[in-house]
Amino acid sequence: MGLQSFELGLERMVDGVFTRAFKGNVRPIELGRRLLREMDDQRSVDVKGRRIVPNSFVISLSHDDHAGFESIEDALVAELVEASREYAREEGYHFMGPVSVVLRVDPELRSGRFVITSQMKEPTHGQSTASLVLPSGERRPLTGAVVSFGRHPESTIVVNDSNVSRRHAEIRASGRTYVVVDLGSTNGTKVNGIGTNGERVLTDGDIVSFGNTHIRYETS
Numbered sequence: 001m002g003l004q005s006f007e008l009g010l011e012r013m014v015d016g017v018f019t020r021a022f023k024g025n026v027r028p029i030e031l032g033r034r035l036l037r038e039m040d041d042q043r044s045v046d047v048k049g050r051r052i053v054p055n056s057f058v059i060s061l062s063h064d065d066h067a068g069f070e071s072i073e074d075a076l077v078a079e080l081v082e083a084s085r086e087y088a089r090e091e092g093y094h095f096m097g098p099v100s101v102v103l104r105v106d107p108e109l110r111s112g113r114f115v116i117t118s119q120m121k122e123p124t125h126g127q128s129t130a131s132l133v134l135p136s137g138e139r140r141p142l143t144g145a146v147v148s149f150g151r152h153p154e155s156t157i158v159v160n161d162s163n164v165s166r167r168h169a170e171i172r173a174s175g176r177t178y179v180v181v182d183l184g185s186t187n188g189t190k191v192n193g194i195g196t197n198g199e200r201v202l203t204d205g206d207i208v209s210f211g212n213t214h215i216r217y218e219t220s
Contacts, residue, residue, distance in 0.1 A: 031076075053094070
């Protein structure tokens with residue numbers, strides 16, 4: 001999916017939420033489009049041949065435009081972060097660390113103008129870059145502790161699905177990555193639709209399925 005196609009989805013996602021909520025001269029979709037272009041313009045290739053893109057963005061706005069976003073700033077930032085993650089997945093881009101977006105005031109800018117600067121930042125010590133996206137949309141950061149799944153009420157993530165065993169599976173840290181381990185469940189555990197045998201190393205964007213419940217693993 002190219003930038004033009006992705007912008008259509010971005011416009012529905014961002015402007016659909018914020019069209020009537022802001023009062024400045026800069027539309028949220030303009031910020032999203034420029035942010036995605038910044039990723040394209042600043043991409044590079046690492047020693048493993050992966051296409052690496054910026055993961056830290058600062059959006060500078062005039063005082064009036066920044067004030068126009070004040071009531072929706074947290075929600076807007078969350079949408080822009082999610083848009084950048086989705087675009088990276090679609091384009092096969094990789095991040096060096098967690099994605100962050102910050103809005104700030106630049107008194108030198110006129111209303112209607114904005115500037116985006118970006119960096120490729122590695123995670124700071126102790127900062128997790130892996131997370132699970134649950135069916136509800138909730139993002140659960142992985143901290144190195146074992147995460148258990150099942151119908152048992154003491155599971156880290158309780159899965160109310162009759163096709164899921166009481167103690168179904170676990171996701172565990174393994175070096176610098178994570179693995180999913182089926183615990184001998186009745187219906188098995190799948191990664192991207194394929195059943196696992198023993199441990200399975202997870203990579204960014206993998207869909208882990210327990211019965212009819214699907215969870216996405218992300219590394220940024």
